[in-house]
Amino acid sequence: xxxxxxxxxxxxxxxxxxxxxxxxxxxxxxxxxxxxxxxxxxxxxxxxxxxxxxxxxxxxxxxxxxxxxxxxxxxxxxxxxxxxxxxxxxxxxxxxxxxxxxxxxxxxxxxxxxxxxxxxxxxxxxxxxxxxxxxxxxxxxxxxxxxxxxxxxxxxxxxxxxxxxxxxxxxxxxxxxxxxxxxxxxxxxxxxxxxxxxxxxxxxxxxxxxxxxxxxxxxxxxxxxxxxxxxxxxxxxxxxxxxxxxxxxxxxxxxxxxxxxxxxxxxxxxxxxxxxxxxxxxxxxxxxxxxxxxxxxxxxxxxxxxxxxxxxxxxxxxxxxxxxxxxxxxxxxxxxxxxxxxxxxxxxxxxxxxxxxxxxxxxxxxxxxxxxxxxxxxxxxxxxxxxxxxxxxxxxxxxxxxxxxxxxxxxxxxxxxxxxxxxxxxxxxxxxxxxxxxxxxxxxxxxxxxxxxxxxxxxxxxxxxxxx
Numbered sequence: 001x002x003x004x005x006x007x008x009x010x011x012x013x014x015x016x017x018x019x020x021x022x023x024x025x026x027x028x029x030x031x032x033x034x035x036x037x038x039x040x041x042x043x044x045x046x047x048x049x050x051x052x053x054x055x056x057x058x059x060x061x062x063x064x065x066x067x068x069x070x071x072x073x074x075x076x077x078x079x080x081x082x083x084x085x086x087x088x089x090x091x092x093x094x095x096x097x098x099x100x101x102x103x104x105x106x107x108x109x110x111x112x113x114x115x116x117x118x119x120x121x122x123x124x125x126x127x128x129x130x131x132x133x134x135x136x137x138x139x140x141x142x143x144x145x146x147x148x149x150x151x152x153x154x155x156x157x158x159x160x161x162x163x164x165x166x167x168x169x170x171x172x173x174x175x176x177x178x179x180x181x182x183x184x185x186x187x188x189x190x191x192x193x194x195x196x197x198x199x200x201x202x203x204x205x206x207x208x209x210x211x212x213x214x215x216x217x218x219x220x221x222x223x224x225x226x227x228x229x230x231x232x233x234x235x236x237x238x239x240x241x242x243x244x245x246x247x248x249x250x251x252x253x254x255x256x257x258x259x260x261x262x263x264x265x266x267x268x269x270x271x272x273x274x275x276x277x278x279x280x281x282x283x284x285x286x287x288x289x290x291x292x293x294x295x296x297x298x299x300x301x302x303x304x305x306x307x308x309x310x311x312x313x314x315x316x317x318x319x320x321x322x323x324x325x326x327x328x329x330x331x332x333x334x335x336x337x338x339x340x341x342x343x344x345x346x347x348x349x350x351x352x353x354x355x356x357x358x359x360x361x362x363x364x365x366x367x368x369x370x371x372x373x374x375x376x377x378x379x380x381x382x383x384x385x386x387x388x389x390x391x392x393x394x395x396x397x398x399x400x401x402x403x404x405x406x407x408x409x410x411x412x413x414x415x416x417x418x419x420x421x422x423x424x425x426x427x428x429x430x431x432x433x434x435x436x437x438x439x440x441x442x443x444x445x446x447x448x449x450x451x452x453x454x455x456x457x458x459x460x461x462x463x464x465x466x467x468x
Contacts, residue, residue: 041211059094065086087332094140103205143160145157153191155193165208166178295383295423296339298355305422310364311465321421367465379427382436411448433454436449
């Protein structure tokens, strides 16, 4: 049932967002091209195949912001304004949750296998059988919309989308199909502006399902790769409260434990040299703006964590348990700008990940080459509890070096919370000495927090930072 108050709120939010950015009142309408609509290929009922679900919906925004069309208001469609494309407008027009439901509906209509969604009330509504499911990601490459919001329950107009799709097989850790499709939708009466864009999304989804490459991806055999599965906890290792011999991650997800003895053999990966920042002796307090701009909130498979840039070309470090098994993540900067991040390297046992975004235009963090001394002041910088508290700084001291399950950690009393995982641990000069990974969250163990030494992380990912 449509809620008029919600429609009114969405409509006026869109107008307010567009109005405050100073774009011309007499806006130019978007050019909405004609799009050929194809019928989805019908999947043979009873045919073996893998389920799939829309795992990620991301968008890119220009700086300065650009217009994607025009919005008018009132029964006679006056008061014309530009519609700008930014994160807030995207949230009003194209909700990832709604897009996921629309895509699932199109899969079901074409008889494709779909994931099972739990009926539990107090859990996040994610598929419960995602281990062997294909992850579909979509990037908004182009968008155009012209509309007239006549009243709280009636909007008319047209919308256009060009979407880039990728299908990711988690057991292979690679994209197995990708394509670009378009969608167009127009109507003289929809309840909210978002229905125009979601109509275009539905049309583009059908054009995606019309391609034989997706059918081939669904019917390809599923072959689990044991090389990317977490190692079991070591026999006889006492478990910390709520963990398997390891501290509880700051992101709330249990990291992989490492068995006693030699770690499993991992295929060698070529060295990657990243152009980074040169360390200097300036105090951390003198470059806080610079440091905070290098922190991002990383939206991974099961929630959000933190990450930080180490290279000018867009290379960012985070935790493996933050990104999960997905190939693409959304990275939100302190300014609110969203970037698409590709997970290019991971080491599950060391719980580190290397993400590549477009060049972010921020100064990366400098990496300290020497080990910090016990008793030194240290600072944790990240996004505890999500993006609302991005680039939060807390202070503590380095308490010691610890070895847990044959992995080396820095221990500190610096405060961390869920969401800090993947963030930076800095020295008094703002140089990175570690990556936030875990805290012993049991009662009486406050301040027992652990960090991956930065040199260990870079070594496991075969990354070298070249100071410039």
